[in-house]
Structure formats: C-alpha cells, structure tokens
Amino acid sequence: MTTTTTTQLTLGKALNSGLRRALADDDRVVLIGEDIGALGGVFRVTDGLQAEFGETRVIDSPLAESGIIGTAVGLAMRGFRPVCEIQFDGFIYPGFDQIVAQVAKLHYRTRGHVSMPITIRVPYGGGIGAVEHHSESPESYFAHTAGLRVVTCSTPQDAHTMLRQAIASDDPVLFFEPKRRYWAKGEVDEDIADALPLGKARVVREGTQVTLVTYGPLVATAIDAAAAAEDDGVSIELIDLRSLSPIDFDTVEASVRKTGRLVISHEAQQHGGIGAEIAASITERCFNWLEAAPARVTGFDTPYPPASLEEHFLPDLDRMLDTVDRVLGRPNSLSNWEA
Amino acid sequence: MTTTTTTQLTLGKALNSGLRRALADDDRVVLIGEDIGALGGVFRVTDGLQAEFGETRVIDSPLAESGIIGTAVGLAMRGFRPVCEIQFDGFIYPGFDQIVAQVAKLHYRTRGHVSMPITIRVPYGGGIGAVEHHSESPESYFAHTAGLRVVTCSTPQDAHTMLRQAIASDDPVLFFEPKRRYWAKGEVDEDIADALPLGKARVVREGTQVTLVTYGPLVATAIDAAAAAEDDGVSIELIDLRSLSPIDFDTVEASVRKTGRLVISHEAQQHGGIGAEIAASITERCFNWLEAAPARVTGFDTPYPPASLEEHFLPDLDRMLDTVDRVLGRPNSLSNWEA
C-alpha cells in the first residue's frame, strides 16, 4: 500500500488539476473551447493551463460550438484526445448535430475502426442566479443518444478522478460539471489507480426505508435531506448515480430490493428525464419488491425560469422530504390533492 | 348533421391535402424547406403546392436547417404561420438549437407577448431500407423540451386532421410523420370540425388483459399484433398515443386501471425514450392496479443500424407479442434468461 497525499481543493480546482494531469500524462490530450486560454475559462477550470502547455495544447477556439465539436472529431481521427469545453449548458445545442450525428456514431459507422476519445465538459444546472441559458440540465438528451457516455460528479475527488477517467476512455464522454458546486471543497487524492470505475454509482449513505437516487448538484442537497430524515426517524439510502449512460442499475436495484421504495431527484425537466428511465427500469427489475410507486422530484416541465423563481424550480430538501413522505405513505403535500 | 364526403388517400396525399387546405384557409401560412417547391419534397408531400400558391408561400430554402427554423422564427414574429419541412429525421439536429433555445422558449421568454405558431414536419422512423440518418426516431428529444408540442399520426385521416390542427395551434408543434406509412391508404374527410383535439390519445381497439400503447409507424404493427393475440385468446386494448407532448395520460391510466398490464412500443431507443416516461407516469398513477411491471418493446440502445439489420432493430409483431406474454406471465423469451 502506497501512502497517499491528499489536498483540500474546490471542485473547480480539482477539475483543473485533473486536466493538468491529463495534459501532462498524455501529449495527445488537447483542450479546445471558448475563453479557455488566457482567461482560464469563465469558471477558471482551465486556469493556467495554456501558460503551462502552450497554445497548441490549450486552444482558444472561435465562437462556434459546432466548430469546437466538429474540429475535435477531426483531431480525434488524427489520434488526439480532445477535451472540449462548452461554456454553459445552454450553449451546447449549436453543437448538437456534431455530437449526436458524428461523435456518437462514428465508431459504429466505421465498424469500430475509428474511436472518438472526446470528452465534452459542460458546466450545468442552476442555482447561481444566472440569466437565461446558463442554468439548464440537458443531460437527458445525451443519455438518450446511443454511442455516448454521460457522467456527472458531485465531489472534488470524483471531479478529478472521473474527468481523468473520461479523458482516458476511448469512448466519447459528456462530462457534466455541477456549476453551483464549483466552489465546494473536499479532499482530493491524485492517485486514482484504485478509484471506482466511470460507469458505477456510489452508495453515499446506507439506509433501509427509502432509496433516494440523484446526481451532480443535488447530491449535497440529498445528503442534507437524508440527515434531516434521520432526525425524523426515516432511514434513507442515498445513491449518487455518477453515470447517466450507462446507468448502474445493478446498484440501484440492490438498494430498492432492500428498501422497497424509490425516489429520484434531478434538476432537469421531469418529462422524459433520467428519472423516468430509472423509475421504469427499476420497476421492471424490482416490481415484486416495491412497496410504492417510484416517485420523482425534479425541475418542472417549463423552461428554466428567471433567477428570482429558480428556488421554486429547483428540487430542494423540503421537496425531497415531502416526496419521501409520499412513498412512505406519510402525510404529504399531495395527501389531499385531487387531479 | 352535414353530409361528409370522404376520399381514399394515402397518408402522404392526406398530408398534402392538409397543407393545401391550410394554405388556402389562411394566407399567413407559409411553407419552407429543402426541395419542397418544384420537386414537391423528396416524399412529394408538398407536391403541386408551389405551383398553386407561388414561391412566396412555398419556399425552397437554402440547404441549412438552422436557417430554416431560424427564419421561421422571424416569420412567426412578423405574424406568419410557418410550416417547416425537415427532409429526414436525421437532419433535424443542425436546427436543434433554434428549436430548443428559440422556438420552444420565445413565448416564455417574452412572458406571452410573442407566440410561435410554427409547425415542424419531420418524416421519421425506419423500415424503408434507407442509408444512415434516414430512419431515426428523435421524438424524445423534443418531448423532453418544455415549450414544444410533439405529435405523430398513424392514419391518413389523422395525418390530415392533425396537421391542420398543428398549423392552427398558437404553440410550436413538432409534427412527426411515419415515413414508412406514407403510402398506406385510408378514408379522409376534410371536414375536421368535430375531430379529436390534438393532445388526445385514441383507443384503437378495446381489450381487457393488456394495454398496448404505441404511436406513429408502429400502430399498424400493433393492430396486427392485437388481432394475432386475439386468435391466441389474449385481449389487448390498443392505444394510439398521437400526442407525445403532452401525453394523454388520462386515457392510458383509464385503460391500465382496467387491464392491469401495460406494454409500450416505439422505434426510438429505449433508454430515456417516451416508453420510460409512460411506464414511470402510469406506475405512479396506477400502482395499485398493476399486475406486472410495465414493459417496453423498442429499438435497441444502438444507433439505427444499416438497412440489412433494421428488421432486428425495429419492434415487430413477434416482439410485441413476446412482451405481451411477459407481462401476462406466460412463457416468453426471457423466461429462462439470466442477467
């Protein structure tokens, strides 16, 4: 056993150190995106990297997302491992075609001859009081797209580890960064040899009565919710999904077989979101174990609202616990509600 | 009661007559798309319309989908009702940003001051032996997008009626046309005053043991499956969903409360597809009525395959019935399957 040295880092800095390691370890890794050079990105995730690795490795691109992804495809075909930064969630759509029609499909199209080891970093989610297009959660679009892997992190350690794993993967990975957690601190160990693989969920907290599944920015909220529930005598098993494609259903299934109840929470709109898939798949796998229908606590089926309304849109501790009450058959906000 | 005159039309011609009526009834209706003029579209859905209504009403656009949708937004702001044609499902992605960030959100963004009465027609689905990008089912992306309505038709009458309803709607509508059914014939009545509203599902066939929910190209397959099941002594209630956003859950709920079993089928990939949402929502609404977990029969979580493999990818009668057997607890392909 080697001695490990860990550092206290914010999630943003943990990503930065992950990128630095990836650039240092493999000279085929290149970063491309808007304002990632001198500025270090609008969230400073690439801070200092252009100065350290030069303009050929850390590329300030013209202002065009399709261009960023499309040139990354070409770079990948030349043997590079591009890491694209999309400045904010809501700006990924101009690059959507290149992602779903090219990045996702080239391996299949070429019967495996071409790989697309491209990582697409996307700061996502709300809660930072931003203007429109800066708070969205578009992960479901990509999780529905065959050929892509989709992951998201909730801790500095996972941010660091999973980003390096994503870059090392020969598959394209959509890497969603919970932007409101960029400043959250935690211990980070750069020795990731024994880390949990990219596709696996993590049981954050064990419990017996309700399985609460979430990911990214809401994991912290869910940790608080589980603690509050405990005070209230309710035992929640909390799962941080980490990977949205594939989803580690085995871990969720094992938990639900134990608890008999499932609540899923995400910021993204409910209709056709990740929560629907989890509810559907787990119902298929655990029908005879379920004591109640899986329930979802999610963003509403509206566009992401103006900042002054986001506290309503975003699932919070209270809404999570209200839903936990619902699956437990305890009094809750819908007890007397009629459709 | 007025006497109604109906005509035998193919689904494609029923769309054509729907467009002709819409153009004739409202001079703010304009059509825009690639090759929709002299050629009449690659499927001839706009056949003859440019000759009849002129180049200002039926516009051959430059080859750019973002341009088609983006100019439609401007036309809508000027008070027009644009009907965009996307040539094939797989070509909608370059226009994705304009659809999800503009078309879907402008009403919300302007607090209701601006409407987006835009219809986006998309021939979709497989089964025609086409090359890549010509057989996809991208409806889930749009159903997950708040602000859009998403519909699809399965009969010539619905094709005609729903297209006119979509064009008349003040909301943006993604109108998915089951391309392999373009040549299917049926009676069409142009008097649509009493037609089922756009957001409603239709019970195609009543039954008692299993509710089978599908839409678009698979409705015909499901009708055959239900008939075959009947021969086998199994009673299927078949629902043609018609609208994918909103989904008419009330109709599905009522059926499942009766049958206790639900099978959902679509061509689109399973993960995060419409089927997941239906399974999740109906489980929430009908948990105590369900005798088995809702099951899905869908395309695989692969890119749409080359034509010589599409018969495997596409749900067919046999796969539907196998899944019906599964929810009925009868012997089926997974009876002895181990994960």
Added chain:
Amino acid sequence: MLRESVTEHGTADLLEDFVQLLKPDGSRVANPTFDTWVADVTDEQLVSLYEDMVVVRRIDAEATALQRQGELGLWAPLLGQEAAQIGSARALRDDDFIFSSYRENAVAYCRGVALTDLLSMWRGHSHGGWDPYTVNMAVPAIIIGAQALHATGYAMGIKAEAADSVAITYFGDGATSQGDVNEALVFAASFDAPVVFFCQNNQWAISEPVGVQAKRHISERAPGFGIPSMRVDGNDVLAVMAATRIALDRARGGGGPTFIEAVTYRMGPHTTSDDPSRYRTKDELEEWKGKDPITRLEALLESTGALSDEVRARVKAKADAVAGELRQGVISMEDPHPLSVFDNVYAEPHSWLERQKSQYAAYLETFEGDER
C-alpha cells in the same frame, strides 16, 4: 487567379475602406458619399445625439453600480459603444424591427423600452421583459448569433407583404463565427431580404481578440455572400448614422441586405462578472479612450458653439433623472409570484403542466403560515 483577399485588389473603393466623418479630436472629415446622408443633421439633432450618448452611458454606470450593490445579478456594459448603437438606432424608422444581442441597451433606450423592463432580465425577474411589438424590438438573444436568422426571416416576411420597413440585427465580432450568422447571410442574399446586419466589432469576444474569429476585416466577409458591406468608425456617431441610412435606403428600395461593420471598443468588462485584466493590457484601453465616441462629439459641438453650459446642464440633469428613475424602478420591482413559473410555457392549455402547477400549488400551501 489566387484571390489572396478581397482587399488586395487595390481599387479606389477598397482603399477608402474605413469610413470616418468625425475624427477623435472632433474635427469633421469630408466624405462626398457619406456626407450627403447626414447633411440634414442639424446642430440641434447633434446635441440630441450627444444627449442620448451621455444618458446611456449614465444608464450603464448606474446599472453597473446596481449590480455591485447586489440589486442586479449581472450587467453587460456597453461603455465605449454608444456611438455605434445610438447612431444606428436613431437612423431607424419606428416601424423598422430590431433583433439584438444582450449589449444593445442604448438601442433599447432609443426604442423607448421602459427602464424597468430593460433591467428586469438582469435582476432575474424575466428572461426578456418587454412586449416586442410595442417597441418593434425583440427581447435580447443570448444565444450568440441566433437573432441574425430571426431578423432575416422577419425581413422575408416584410418582403412578402411588400411593406417598406426593414429588419436590423445587432451582433458582435465573435458572433460572426457562428453558423447561424453565416446562414443568415446566405438566406438574406438568396431572398433579397430587407435586412441590415449591424456588427459591432468591439475587438473582443469575452477574452478572445477579434483575430481569433477573423483574419480579415469582418466587413470583407459579406460581399462573398453577395451582400455589400461597409466598414465604419463605430465611435463616430455620424459615420454610423450615414452608413445605417444607406443600408436602410437600399433595403427599402428593394436592394436587399447590407452588412455594416462598426469598428468600436468595449471599454468595460464583458459583463460585471468578467475580469479583463486577465487578457488585455491597460495600454490598449488607454489608446481607445483617446477615441471615445462622446468626447469627440463634445469637441465638435464645442467647436460649433452648440454645447452651451445650459445645454450641458440640461443633459446632465436628464441623465441624473434617468439614472434616478432606473434605480428606483429596479429597487421597487415586485418579485414575481411563485406560481408564475408555470405561466406562458404554452399559448394553449397543456394537460401535464396544469397538473404540475396544481401539485406545486398544493405543496406551497403546506407552508402557509410558515415564514418561507
């Protein structure tokens, strides 16, 4: 045979590439073509343009202050771009329609957008805020370049109606790299749409200098699409106004689209969240301060005697009044109702959303009596 560039052909036209009517020191440059387009501008009107610029700069400063004080979530200053925006906006007719980005606060001001409506987006109360049809100006597009297509489509509509109004779209130098802006040029050319493409080249797209987006002058791109272009000093309100009038006149006369590159400078940060010291030098800013759009008009007006102390005082009073109104409007803005999060998603009833709203209403009721 190899066309190295459109500027290397050395014709008289191209040598006169950069149009300036008013030098930084306030002196007038004669320009036979452009002068005729502003020959009717009286001293009084010049003072009015001056007032506009002073007022919008003041709006900008006040909004920046409000942001620092936590009253706005964000603000995108236009500092330095007053002439480009005022000169073009004041050239428009009321029935011309504007599609802008997030930085065209001066354009919105000219259009008569209410100050609270202008700021509601930056306070997080709306995503746009105003009724586009009462002011003939769309709410800002944040997705870079998207609005260029909207303007083109709107102009196609104008043409279909055989009306003689014009659509104008504002975007930055960075936006010219987006597919959408280029597609807009294609569509506008193909359909001879009465649209003006007004690019404020303020030298920067956040931290990226214009050289990342374009190796040639931005104005050189449009002609290849079949769209004539002009390159004007964007800090020169007269040159901007003349160019815009030329473009509008072409459009109204059936001449189709025109592209204007207004060469200017973003003197402030990209937004209040930005730190320009990370990517550009003080010297550069100092250099551009010497080309300030307001100073030079002031100098001109002083030289003609049109800028009396009285006028100065009046303008200052107006700016103060507007700033006061702005501050008051922002601070007293009422929070939107929680359930309004569900409003205006659709124009027509939508079954799920009504269900969700009703469920959330039930949820909120559980807190009634709470201090939440």
Added chain:
Amino acid sequence: MLRESVTEHGTADLLEDFVQLLKPDGSRVANPTFDTWVADVTDEQLVSLYEDMVVVRRIDAEATALQRQGELGLWAPLLGQEAAQIGSARALRDDDFIFSSYRENAVAYCRGVALTDLLSMWRGHSHGGWDPYTVNMAVPAIIIGAQALHATGYAMGIKAEAADSVAITYFGDGATSQGDVNEALVFAASFDAPVVFFCQNNQWAISEPVGVQAKRHISERAPGFGIPSMRVDGNDVLAVMAATRIALDRARGGGGPTFIEAVTYRMGPHTTSDDPSRYRTKDELEEWKGKDPITRLEALLESTGALSDEVRARVKAKADAVAGELRQGVISMEDPHPLSVFDNVYAEPHSWLERQKSQYAAYLETFEGDER
C-alpha cells in the same frame, strides 16, 4: 465604399476568374500560372487519368444497374463529375487525408477503397464500410457539410505535429449554405490549417439550382474569410489537378487553407430515387453533355496520338473487369449477423447494451429451428 461584390473590382486577377486548360473540344488553353503545375504530366499519365475516368464512369453505371435490379438500396451517381474527382484525388499524396460526402466514389476508387467496401453502404450492409486509416480517407459523411469541420480539425492536428501532409474535404454547392462549412472556413483561417476545401459545384442540390444557395460564385466566399480561392473548370481534369496541386503546395508550405470551386455538372439524378425531370430541362443536360469531361480528354489524347486502339481496348477491358468484380462482390456480400447490430456502439464495455444483446440473443433463440 459599398463593395457590391468581390468581382466588381475589375483587376486582372479576377478577370481570369475561371480557369480552363482543356476546352470541351479537347484543345489546350495556355495558362502561364496553371500550366507549370501540370507541365510534368506525361502522355502516359494522361492516359492513366483517362482510364480512371472511364473506369469510374463504368463503376457508376454498374452500380446504377445493380440498384435498378434491387441489389443496392440506393446509389448516388457521379456521372459528369469524373474530372473533378479524379483530377483532385490523383494530385494527393498517400498520406494526405480525405473527408468526403456520399458522391466521391471516384475519389474512393483512386484511394484504393475495395469495391465491396465502397458498395456495402449502398447495399445496406454498413454505414460506411472501410477502415479510414488503411486508405487515408474517412467514410462518407451524409450530414451535409459536417465533414468540412472534421477535415479542419484533422488539419489542425497535422499542424500540431508539424507534419507536411494535408487534409482535403469534398462537398457540394448546396453544402456551402450549412453553418458547418462556414465555421470550417473560420477555424481553418484562424488556425492556418493545412486543409483544402474542394467544392464540386455541380449546379444542383437535389432539385435546387445553385442560385438558391449563392448569389455570387461560390469561390468568392472564401476570400472574405481570409482563405484564397480558385474557380476552375471542374470538367477539365488538368485544370482541377493543377489547382489541387497549388492548394496542396500552399498547405504543405505552411500557407494554410485554400478553397477550390470546381464547376461541373451532375448529369444523372441526385440519387437513384430522384427524378430530375421534375425540376430541370433536357436542354440543360444536353448543353452540359457538350462539356463532358471524358470526351474532351479523349479528344486531346486522340490529337496527340496517345489513344491507340490498343489503349482503348485495354481501358475498356479494365472497366469491364472492374464492373464484373463489382457486381460479383455485391452479389456475394454476406449478410451481417443479427447480433452484430449491437457491435461497435462503444469501444469499451457498456452494461445495458450487453444486457440488451443478451436478451435479444435469448429472443432469437426462441426461433431456432424456425425458418425465420
């Protein structure tokens, strides 16, 4: 000041806009600049180019026939575009890398793509078919214009490695309207990428004449992006070869991107599903038949005596042999295994997909013994 267009400046360069070295009647046109780039082409090499063109036309005819006979699902004929494809492809080095659309069958032929691999996509056996790295040519892009960005990115990679190979991308006149192609021009210019943009302007994008996409010559667009361009007779194999060599040479020497518009004509339908009689006249086709790329080279070779009966016979025999091989290859292609639908979605293991595959395998087993 108003630049109406890049072609209205009347410089000597631009008057020589359209480069032709070989007239439709087979006579040579002298062109001091371009001639030097093909001065080394021997009669033998000309015969070889002739052979290429005859063979690919024969491939085209055979594939069309196979489609009519139900052996292929679809085919996109290149009929008429042989010179544009052969002239450019034969100018490339083996280590140059090609990103094409669906119509570059002649380019693929030059690259040594196996005939069955070329046709497997059209038979519905694959979405592409070959290993790009063994032939340095990517599989066709069907999404219009997407490949222009891939080529640009690839070229950025070449430059990062300080290698001296070049990326070339083929696309049509219609593709120039797509955002992606324009963004590719932006990126290529900004990064001085060693990439050649080769546009075959075959006058039509399915049913839309090139005038819907562009009001000016397509070649006029690139210079505004800072990319020099050439406009050549695309039915003239020598002019095409010369232009491609010039562009490649610039790229290898660090000169960055070049744009070539090869003016040609799609003599057949868009694809075998298309019916051109709905949108274009017979006269137009007749006119272009007079400019046939093969006829004119034939005429030249006849005039120099290089096209003996023996050579003709040899070329015909080669074409027959290739066509036979093609037909045989297509007909004997083995159907892919049902479970291969799950292969190569991911390069690394993927939990669901393996589950789905295993479930489908179980499903298929229920039919075992059936004739399904």
